Amino acid sequence: MKIRILLMALAAAVLASCEHDGYESGDGSLSYLTAELAVLHTASNRSATSADLDNGTTLSISNPFTTSWMTKADTIYRALLYYDVATDGSKKVKARSVSAVPVLRPMEQSKVKDMHTDPVGLESVWAAKSGYINMSLLLKAGKTDGEDAVQTLGLVDCGTTVGNDGKHIRHLKLYHDQGGVPEYYTVQRYASIDTKDLGDIDAVSITVNTYSGEVTKTLECK
Template sequence: MPKYWLALFIPLIIACEHNSYDTGDGRYSYLQADIVDAHAATKGQIDYCHTDKGDLLKLSPHAKADWATTPDSTYRALLYYGKVTDHTTEAIQIARVPVLKSVPTARIDTIFTDPLKLESAWMSTNRRYLNLQLGLKTGRQDGVDNKQVVSVMHDSTSATGTSMPTIYLQLYHRQNGVPEYYTVRQYVNIPLDDIKETTQIRLTVNTYNGIVTRSFVIDR
């Protein structure tokens, strides 16, 4: 796999489970979730996050995150957290959200667009990311340790006359022989900071119900 290829190896389940029922001011009474920019104070320790709306969330105690390997760095993450008081909250669970920078299709030897579920796609409030919620079919089989691969390809950029530029993206998905017994949810982000002018994005995904295309406009 080329070094410029940013891929997601599956399965990775992002979930928050709570089996008991809380009333009043219990730990889970104010449970909420956001995709955030998470800051690592030290290796494996997240001390604060910024939501896509710009809200600061200080974590007390610091959240443990084995994937945060570089101190004083920022990662995309899905944060489940409780009641917020003076910008401070407790992290119930935090999981990394892969950031997939698009790869030119010309650099890919074999293109795979195996079907998956596109459960949701939306632009972050700060216009810095395109957030995707995917449903990936997976399972275990004795003697098989294959991994699925998910990434993003870009075909071209076009502009006609005075119309805004359009970037054509396509989701790359290689099932790679992984059994399709059940579906897991996975969030991924596509970064948009390199886009400096008002641009339309057209994202194409091969789903189990056929080809789906979603369009987004980035205002700059």
């Protein structure tokens, strides 16, 4: 399933694949398999050599890998990483598979010509030690004959308010355009927000239109 990400002003929309990129690096038991949201670091040959987990742990990848969506060297990518936990207590792990996780950046409300808030399922929203805010979304999907039907996700900046306690709260709303994609089944997907993109604020308020109505989550940023 493809998801288009709505970017900031004047930037062209790009396709961020949320497909699962699976690979098997050798025979072995999956009894130590775990999955974590992470920031992957690529080397000069575009291969991921290490991963910073949301809990602050840095892992060294014993079997560096690359994927179709990891197109740049010496950079970082947000991802859901599946790996075998090291049994010797070290931080060197074997990667098993990976999925891209889109990082949503706020777009000015005045530059959104047609606001779409098609409903999604919202499992949870939480802030991580890594500085990312994560959302677990449940999207409706289905196969189509053509490639024109693509869902679009984004964040719209609805301004900043100052409370009676002097705290600055940034208000965001999830942009979601179903884009003609059939709603046959439910797919769980993660999306992240880098708090460095939110400016000097104390908290962020995120409003999501769900199938049960609008839900607003407020999280501390400091």
